[in-house]
Amino acid sequence: DTGVSQDPRHKITKRGQNVTFRCDPISEHNRLYWYRQTLGQGPEFLTYFQNEAQLEKSRLLSDRFSAERPKGSFSTLEIQRTEQGDSAMYLCASSLGLYNEQFFGPGTRLTVL
Amino acid sequence: KNEVEQSPQNLTAQEGEFITINCSYSVGISALHWLQQHPGGGIVSLFMLSSGKKKHGRLIATINIQEKHSSLHITASHPRDSAVYICAVSSGGGADGLTFGKGTHLIIQP
Numbered sequence: 001d002t003g004v005s006q007d008p009r010h011k012i013t014k015r016g017q018n019v020t021f022r023c024d025p026i027s028e029h030n031r032l033y034w035y036r037q038t039l040g041q042g043p044e045f046l047t048y049f050q051n052e053a054q055l056e057k058s059r060l061l062s063d064r065f066s067a068e069r070p071k072g073s074f075s076t077l078e079i080q081r082t083e084q085g086d087s088a089m090y091l092c093a094s095s096l097g098l099y100n101e102q103f104f105g106p107g108t109r110l111t112v113l
Numbered sequence: 114k115n116e117v118e119q120s121p122q123n124l125t126a127q128e129g130e131f132i133t134i135n136c137s138y139s140v141g142i143s144a145l146h147w148l149q150q151h152p153g154g155g156i157v158s159l160f161m162l163s164s165g166k167k168k169h170g171r172l173i174a175t176i177n178i179q180e181k182h183s184s185l186h187i188t189a190s191h192p193r194d195s196a197v198y199i200c201a202v203s204s205g206g207g208a209d210g211l212t213f214g215k216g217t218h219l220i221i222q223p
Contacts, residue, residue: 033210033211035210035211035213040215041215041216042117042199042201042213042214042215042216043156043199043201043211043213044213045210045211045212046210047210048210056210058210091156093156099143099144099203100161101146101158101161102146102158102211103158104148104155104156104157104158106153106155107155107156
């Protein structure tokens with residue numbers, strides 16, 4: 001399968017713990033996006049990369065959140081000192097260049113107890 | 114910040130009916146996307162359009178840039194069309210993270 005993949009698919013953690021999610025985009029796609037979706041709501045933009053450069057960050061991305069794309073391929077999203085309000089589906093998408101269709105991964109569902 | 118409003122929020126229809134979902138946005142965009150999300154989270158891109166009309170099988174998407182409005186139509190609806198349909202816009206200008214509507218939950222009954 002050559003689509004966008006995310007790992008893990010589900011993560012349950014206790015409040016205060018750190019978690020890290022991984023996204024592998026479609027191989028030739030230079031743009032990678034992270035979104036967050038809470039129950040019953042549409043996704044919300046968190047951040048995006050063009051190659052290894054992080055070009056935009058939403059104000060939703062507090063200091064506890066950090067994202068990297070070190071070699072311009074896969075990306076990681078880390079949440080430090082998780083809070084119950086961080087419980088959500090974290091979606092990754094990739095695209096080839098600006099103004100092109102975004103392809104979404106299956107998401108990582110985070111539950112913070 | 115662009116605001117994206119969808120209507121209706123929920124829609125239940127009988128198999129075979131013609132379905133229309135509406136989307137309006139508040140400021141200029143570079144493109145509008147229609148997405149489909151099934152239970153479990155997976156999102157599939159249906160259309161990306163910046164003007165006019167696009168058709169793919171039984172799905173049709175239209176956009177009116179002047180009125181800042183788009184519609185998604187489903188002809189001859191089928192129970193497998195049951196899903197959440199989400200409208201999203203990219204504002205361009207180098208900031209192309211999408212802004213999403215809340216989605217329309219569609220149920221097609223046999």
